[in-house]
Amino acid sequence: MSRHPYDPPVPSALVLTMGLLLAVFHPLATAQDLEDADLTLPEWDASEWRQQAIEAAPPLAGGLLPSLGEAAAAPATVNDELQLRFQDAPPQFDIEALSAQLSDGRAIPWFAAVDDAPAAASATQSEPALAIELRDLTPEAVETILQWPKNDPLVDPTAELSEMEADELRRFLGYHATQARLPLRAIVTGKNHQLKDPAALTAITSAETNQLGGKPAALLIYPMGEPWRARLFLPPTALHAVSQPFLREAVEDCVAAARRTTRVESQLHDYLVQLSVRLFWIEKHLPPVVQSASPEPIEIAPPLAEVGSGDERPATVTFVPWNFLVTQWRTALAWVIGLLAAAGILMWAISVRRRSRARHLRTHVWMLPEVDSTPRLGGAFSGGAGFQTSW
Structure with a gap:
């Protein structure tokens, strides 16, 4: 084959050079690819x-x-x-x-610390105090209660409440006093404090001491953190206007309302709110107020009567009256005697009936009557039978 005279010459030297370079560098590239494939992924710290x-x-x-x-x-x-x-x-x-x-x-860390602090404090304060831990109010505290302003519905002799909480409760009790015939006065004591001295209790619960706006007020002695030991005192007119079960239920509802929360200040607030509602209910049973034109002689009002709860509740509220027990016992005994008498009469009637039947069976014999029948086929030779056979 001959080359055309106008075809360009083939650069044989260039072709040989490219082939030589490919033969030299191809093994190096293949080894580098294999090395990259064997490398592990980067590990992040x-x-x-x-x-x-x-x-x-x-x-x-x-x-x-x-x-x-x-x-x-x-x-x-x-x-x-x-x-x-x-x-x-x-x-x-x-x-x-x-x-x-x-x-x-x-x-925010500081908000969490402030929010958790009352819960931790309330958890320790909501535990009931032991009997050996209870302490009587000091004479100084009793004197402070007696010297407390008469128009103040909240008495805090040992400073158990903060100023803001005390002002809030005073506003609530003041509003209750303006709307109700039975104002409410609360004495706040410490958790381990109690009022056992009869003389001090009589002086504190006197009608002259508990007057708000010229009206006899109910008195509540409330130990902080222990609503079940609260003691409620009512005027005799209010105490006799309703039944003892009603008063007992009112006190139990107040305690239940206070125990729904663990914060001691909130317990006092809920107790007072529920008691305020119950006092309005008691007002519906009070006799109407009669305005007299002629002045009447001023008489010394009797002291308040207690409607306590828990260990402080009087026996007339805690236990059923004796006359009520006697009445119920007589009614139950009458029912028992009546049932026993009815059962005895029924058993006697059954026994008499069985004896009478046995006696009747021994003295009487039942026999069927004999009926004469006329023979229809044959005569005497057939013995009165209805058919005969012959061979």
Whole structure:
């Protein structure tokens, strides 16, 4: 085959050079690919994840809270909920949950400490005091109660309430006094305090001492943290206007309302609110007030009568009256005697009936009557039979 005169010459030297380079560098490229395939994936350290999370995390609450860099730098001084957790994946931030926590302050450490402090204190104060731990009110406290302003519905001789809580309860009791015929006066004592001295109790519960707005008031002696030991005193008119079971139920409802919460200040508030409602119920049973034109002689009002609860409740409220027991016992005995008499009469009637029947069977014999029948076929030779056979 001959080459055309106008075809360009083939660069044989260039072809040989390219083939030589391919033969030299091809084994090197194949070895490099095999080496890259055998390499392991990079292993990330927790410190690297921490640094990446710090750089990528947005500022909390617009920069009001400590940044995540500070939280990661000093994790021992930050709340556990704000510490970063590093596993085998980058951290995930729940923006909705964090926003909900920021809205009520639960993500801020100092708000959590303030919120948990009353609960811890109430847990220790809500435990019942032992009998050996109870202490009588000191003479100074009793004197403070007697010298307390007469128009103040809240008496706190040992400063058990804060000023804000005391003012709130005073406003509530004052409003109750303006709307009710039976105002309410509360004496707040310590958890382990009790009032056992008869002379001091008589002086404190006298009608002259418990007057609010010219009206006889109900008196409540309330030990903080122990609503079941509260003692309620009512004027005789209110005490005799309703039944003892009604008063006992009222006291039990007040105690139940107070025990729904563990905070001692809230227990006192709930107790007073429930007692205020019950006093309004008692007012419906009071006799109407009669306005007299002629002045009447002033008489000394009798002292208040107690309607206590728990260990302080009087026997007339705790136990059933004796006359009631006698009446119920007589009724039950009459029913028992009547049932026994009816059962005895029934058994006697059955026995008489059985004896009469046995006697009747022994003296009487039952026989069927003999009926004469006329033979229809044959005569005497057939013995009166109705058929005969012959061979």
